[in-house]
Amino acid sequence: MSSLIPASEGFTPPGPADFDLPGIGGDFGSYEFLGQTQLLAVTKPMLQLVLAAVLVFGFFYLASRKRAMVPGKLQFVGEEAYGFVRNSMARDIIGSHDFMRFVPYLFALFFFILLNNLFATIPFIQFPTFSRAGMVYGLAALSWIIYNAVGIKKHGFVGYFKLQSVPAGISGPILLLLVPLEFLSNILVRPVTLALRLFANMFAGHLLLILFALGGEYIIAEMSLAYAPVGVLAWVLFIAVAFLELLVQFLQAYVFVLLNAMYIQGALADEH
Numbered sequence: 001m002s003s004l005i006p007a008s009e010g011f012t013p014p015g016p017a018d019f020d021l022p023g024i025g026g027d028f029g030s031y032e033f034l035g036q037t038q039l040l041a042v043t044k045p046m047l048q049l050v051l052a053a054v055l056v057f058g059f060f061y062l063a064s065r066k067r068a069m070v071p072g073k074l075q076f077v078g079e080e081a082y083g084f085v086r087n088s089m090a091r092d093i094i095g096s097h098d099f100m101r102f103v104p105y106l107f108a109l110f111f112f113i114l115l116n117n118l119f120a121t122i123p124f125i126q127f128p129t130f131s132r133a134g135m136v137y138g139l140a141a142l143s144w145i146i147y148n149a150v151g152i153k154k155h156g157f158v159g160y161f162k163l164q165s166v167p168a169g170i171s172g173p174i175l176l177l178l179v180p181l182e183f184l185s186n187i188l189v190r191p192v193t194l195a196l197r198l199f200a201n202m203f204a205g206h207l208l209l210i211l212f213a214l215g216g217e218y219i220i221a222e223m224s225l226a227y228a229p230v231g232v233l234a235w236v237l238f239i240a241v242a243f244l245e246l247l248v249q250f251l252q253a254y255v256f257v258l259l260n261a262m263y264i265q266g267a268l269a270d271e272h
Contacts, residue, residue, distance in 0.1 A: 011218045014210040019131055019203070021045070048129040052115040056108065085110050085257070093261035098268055102261070105146065110257040113139070113198070117249035120206055121242060128202040128249075133195070140195035143260050148187070151267030160267070161187070168271045186266075194259055201252050205245045212238035 023041020063078025071079060085107045090099040113130070120128035130136045151160040164186040165179050216234030219227050 011215070011222070014207055014214060018207075018210060021127070044127060045129045045132050045135060048116060048119050048125065048127070049135065052112055052119070052129070056111045056115060060111075081111070082107060089254075089258055089261050093258065094265045094268070102264055106257050106261060109139070109143075109260065110253055113256055114250060114253035117202060117253055118246075120202065120209075120249065121246060128206050130198050131202040131206050133199045133203075136195040136199040137191070139198075139256075140191040143194065143263070144191040147260070147263040147267045150264055154268055163269075163271075164266075190263065194256065198252050198256050201248055205241070205248055208241055209238060209245065212241060 021044045023043055024047070025042065028040055060078055060081075063074045066072075067075065086099075086103050089110070090103045090106050093099075094102060116129035116135075119125045120131075130139075148160075151164070154160070155163055161183075165183040166175065167178055167182060170178065212234045216231040216238060219231030219234065223231075
């Protein structure tokens with residue numbers, strides 16, 4: 001069997017190193033962290049964050065600048081986008097009494113994440129911003145601060161942590177087991193899983209695209225003609241996965257914001 005499998009002949013499969021992009025314009029310093037030297041530089045994902053913020057703000061500013069009873073095309077798209085987040089995530093999850101004050105955050109968060117995800121398939125950018133874990137954990141930390149602050153403001157510090165740690169209707173020795181688990185799950189683990197879900201999907205999807213694209217090119221260009229159909233198949237899979245990634249990019253933005261709304265609702269609720 002081994003004789004039927006061609007040698008790699010120098011093909012280097014993609015890996016995490018492909019996500020470590022060089023600094024734009026070079027590095028401008030360094031620092032020591034955990035015994036390793038870390039370089040300071042402005043990278044492509046950093047610029048993408050700024051670009052996404054500018055584009056989201058610019059589009060919705062233009063869409064809302066000339067409001068009219070009979071909306072034009074741009075205003076119509078903006079209103080539909082706003083209504084999608086306002087109604088299907090904020091109002092339906094948080095509730096009609098409290099949801100409006102969280103709509104601006106959830107609205108901005110959804111389209112900011114969505115555009116950064118779509119950068120993976122936009123020509124000449126083709127890199128998912130949130131395939132870098134640090135970027136995602138920053139968003140998760142912001143969400144963690146918001147929903148915990150909301151809960152503490154409504155219930156008080158002790159009352160909120162009691163609400164999140166002590167299941168309603170349960171008493172007795174079983175609480176010795178449940179209280180630490182509930183505290184870990186609701187307070188400590190949530191931001192980690194929230195960020196990890198988005199990061200892992202963006203990282204794995206982009207890695208898969210690189211593998212099919214470069215692998216197909218290598219098979220066609222460097223190996224014998226007999227393997228050319230395999231290379232063509234790899235490119236077909238590349239195209240198929242690219243379309244699938246469009247769905248994943250939307251769903252991951254949706255799930256991230258939906259969970260934020262659920263956490264806010266849970267922080268405001270009177271019972272756990």
